[in-house]
Amino acid sequence: MSSTSMPETGTPSETTLRTRGRGFPVKALVIVVYLVFLLLPIYWLLTMALKTNQEILSTFNLFPDNPTLANFTVILTDPAWYMGYVNSTIYVVLNTLISVTVALPAAYAFSRYRFMGDKHLFFWLLTNRMAPPAVFALPFFQLYSSIGLFDTSLAVALAHCLFNVPLAVWILEGFMGGVPREIDETAYIDGYSFPRFFTRIFMPLIAPGIGVAAFFCFMFSWVELLLARTLTSVDAKPISATMTRTVSASGLDWGVLAAAGILTIIPGALVIYFVRNYIAKGFALGRV
Amino acid sequence: MEKPLNNKAWFLVLPVFVLVAFSALLPLMTVVNYAFQDTFGNNQFFWAGTDWFEKLLHSDRFGEALIRQVLFSGLILAIEVPLGIAVALCMPRKGLWVPVCLVLMALPLLIPWNVVGTIWQIFGRVDIGLLGHVLYSLGIDYNYTQDPLSAWITVVVMDVWHWTSLVALLCYAGLQSIPDAFYQAARIDGASRWSVFRHIQLPKMDRVLLIAVLLRFMDSFMIYTEPFVVTGGGPGNSTTFLSIDLVKLAIGQFDLGPAAAMSLIYFLIILLMSWVFYTVMTKQDEQDQNRKTGGGE
Incomplete structure (x- = not known):
């Protein structure tokens, strides 16, 4: 039971409750935010690779309009x-x-x-x-x-x-x-x-x-x-x-x-x- | 148990010795040669003594690059080490998500350094990059090609993006070696969150943390490719770190003498750091060995 997260203050039963109720989401949130920070620039590179040069320079959008593999073909x-x-x-x-x-x-x-x-x-x-x-x-x-x-x-x-x-x-x-x-x-x-x-x-x-x-x-x-x-x-x-x-x-x-x-x-x-x-x-x- | 003394072990080390001597000693001697000589072309060299060193140590250019470099490395350590520890503490200790987290976190470490530069060059551009565009839309004056502060922030954030995972992975490995029994004991004693960190987790991490700090210090001290691709050392000279300056001097301007002198001083600084690293690390190894043998017998 204690292996899923770090134990905190208090009696064992209290600890379990608190790590489940409050501690755990905070930790997960930190990890998620960190991973998003790591992956966002890579994601951006990927979308650019799937766009045509025209689309890159003319419009600004989060997803490619017409994903194309032309760049990879080149x-x-x-x-x-x-x-x-x-x-x-x-x-x-x-x-x-x-x-x-x-x-x-x-x-x-x-x-x-x-x-x-x-x-x-x-x-x-x-x-x-x-x-x-x-x-x-x-x-x-x-x-x-x-x-x-x-x-x-x-x-x-x-x-x-x-x-x-x-x-x-x-x-x-x-x-x-x-x-x-x-x-x-x-x-x-x-x-x-x-x-x-x-x-x-x-x-x-x-x-x-x-x-x-x-x-x-x-x-x-x-x-x-x-x-x-x-x-x-x-x-x-x-x-x-x-x-x-x-x-x-x-x-x-x-x-x-x-x-x-x-x-x-x-x-x-x-x-x-x-x-x-x-x-x-x-x-x-x-x-x- | 003492290691046995055996000088024949040299034969086992010989291939490494020859190979590294070829790829390190020979080039280094060339550098030493250049550092004390002057040339006017035609492969004619003249003894210049310590001229280059004196000029270099009195030049503003070298001093400024060195200050920028120290500032950069300091900033990197101040951000990456606490952040890495925090991320490691938040990692799940068991379960399905562990390998997922590990692989995703290690991803930036495996991207070629110039591609890291390219990623951030694109990501930060005001016209086509997500980061630059969003900041611009928010009305923040951000443009890393013209504003030195923006360039600095971009380079630092890029390095944090690139290498924090290394610190986190190392700390995580240290944390993993703590048996569950330690935590249970701490809980029975009613230890606070802070004292669990201070007395259980930190001591288990100190060894890997030391490696992390020193690797990060030294690698950030010789950073070249990433800032070179993103800013090219600019705007002006604001992100020209030692390596970038050195390559400009040696290969761009072909000023062999000054470049060689700079190489040697640069190398000496690193050598000093390596020595500290090595001494601290071997000392720890010895302590561990003593503890192990003391406990076993």
Whole structure:
């Protein structure tokens, strides 16, 4: 009974009455107001995506008069637009794979052993998560130009490792801390070699952690714009850059811009559904 | 139980070390190089000593951007943290609505930052945006492209919209770890609503709250994309934060020396903050470890 809401002052029976009668609606109201605040701008973007440009600029209405999918058609048929999504997906997936793969053994080392310089190394990794991408924009541009990676998906994927690898190490280390060390020791006694133990026993145990780390790498690579835009020009141009350049070039086609925005929200919304029970734990770097 | 000392663990860390060294150390050294040199083109560089740093620290431009940045981060924390806690306290603790609330609340966190900018750019426009239009109809003088105050309000509200959920989700995770027995005990003791919050809920949240505050501080300190898309740093320079100013300097004007010097100072500020963050967090970890082992044995 007490689990539906927080208990308040008074005897138990009084509390139940009061939370039912007065406390509960207030809380629900706060949540509803907050969710409306969150969803209203997104709703507005959606209605714009369903309107023609003429309707957007000439009339002001809450619902589109004649909902049209024309704006989405523009994006899905024009290579300049849809290649942006393809490019973004390529470097995001690449980055997620690289980040999680290198972070797994490192997180294990940090979580299980002490070694020379471990604390300094961990702190150094942390500073990279905190480094402003703006600081790195220009040197990245020069570095990747000089080794011939400029305007490739790999360049963006590597650049995003700057903040995603430390993040993945952190999250995984937090999750690994929850696995008792006795399991490792038992496995070694049973004659498991390290690689076999790690892939057969340990990784399944922290599968949720790996999922969450992958999700966060995916997400932070997907939402980043500055580095992705700096490191690409034509061939590997991500969707976010396509959008900003359209704005500055014409500044007119609001409908298509809105439709492009809606399409960028969808992957995140899909992925979030799968990790919904671990989102908060992931944001807390596995340390709840 | 102490972690065993094993220097072979370095081999496990090596891939991360190499990768991050490549993507962090090399570029950082380039920045350091530029910060102490001057160039007149043709790839010829001259030693400039600490000239750039002195000029920068005495320039109004950097000082103003820094003040704006600190003001912005302070404002963000003052609004988002209490609001996030309040939302977390109001969340249902069990039931059908929990996953719905969680997914809806996490939605803004997953929108690409430039799209967040685009959403608010459209939403706030006086001619075609819901917010701008409604405010205009009410007779409020709101126009974020011309009025600095409106631009500030728009950028702050946008950030609140974007990131309050992060604070709320973290606090909610902390609250979820409180067993029902605690509340029952509090009720038997006749604890007031405030003392339940102060002595049961807040202590359980302090750890995640710390992470939330520091993540929010640091991410707001390096904010670039959202205000860049909405206001472009304007009107005038009123929403030009450090990152925006830095990119203008480095990529817009290609002033390598000053930009590099600014990068280093900017980075040092963040480094200092990270150090505080790290120290506080590891200290807490150690305390927890002690408490756990103390209780178990």
